[in-house]
Amino acid sequence: MIGERIKKLRLQHGMSLTELAERAGIAKSYISSIERGLQSNPSIQVLEKIAGVFNTTAENLLKEDDIAPTKTIDSEWMNILQEAINSGIPKEELMKFIEFNKYKQGK
Known part of the structure; x- marks a missing residue:
């Protein structure tokens, strides 16, 4: 079940x-075994890493219900965000930029 939800999220994100393995810092073979149901009990640390990639929580991955539909972030946006993180842009700066753009659009 958990593997199916992870695969569904991965495909929804066009990933x-x-x-996914690179972004989560987990071996591709391990994620594959989770998705295929061969590894049905991954650790909470693994689930948290995977959940972080999808901007959700490990708890949401474990829910029996379908994951609530959210606006998905395509891989291009994820790459841009990762590039901002890698270049050292703090979250606060990015949020200021977003707020400034909202203000600018409101005029």
């Missing part, structure tokens, strides 16, 4: 198995 390959390799891309």
Whole structure:
């Protein structure tokens, strides 16, 4: 069940198995075994890493219900965000930029 939800989220985000593995810092083969149901009891640390990639929580991954539909972030936006993180832009700066753009659009 957990593997099906992870695979569903991955595909909704237009992400390959390799891309998810790289972003989560988990071996591709391990994620594959989770998705295929061969590994049915991944650790909470693994689930938290995977959930972080999808901007959700490990708890949401474990829910029996379908994951509530959310606005998905395509891989291009995820790459841009990752690039901002890698270049050292703090969250606060990014939020200021977003707020400034909202203010500018409101005029």
